[in-house]
Amino acid sequence: MTFSKLKSEILALVSHERLSIDERLLNICELLEANIEHYNWVGFYFKNGDKNELKLGPYVGEPTDHTIIPFGKGICGQVAVSNENFVVPDVAAQDNYIACSITVKAEIVVPIFVNGENIGQIDIDSNTSNPFTEADERFLEFVCEEVAKLLS
Known part of the structure; x- marks a missing residue:
């Protein structure tokens, strides 16, 4: 399914008010x-109250022990501090990477902003080396904007 087709699916899911x-x-x-x-692994992390840490939200994929991530630690923790997208083509080349599974080769994390505040992020792991393109980044920014509307 193309990103443009997926966008309409995302809009339908976000607006499903009975859920x-x-x-x-x-x-x-x-x-x-x-x-x-x-x-291969898709999930959301959100700021955990007033703490400088992220808490795992809904996700699909292999179970993870990383249900709480301190700000600054790992890719997700770095995005919580930088407020910027982080694309990692090769996780083995990252010093500050938290390994969730030996099969993960790449990761992309895009922050979610509500009223200008970084309240969480979408985190995606891939078992393929260097799979993420600018199109992935723009699509995930769209997803995060729609999620932000849901959370505001």
């Missing part, structure tokens, strides 16, 4: 993981 927010976020994860071949 809880977590159910809608999980449906987004499932949609992305099922339709984009190089998305």
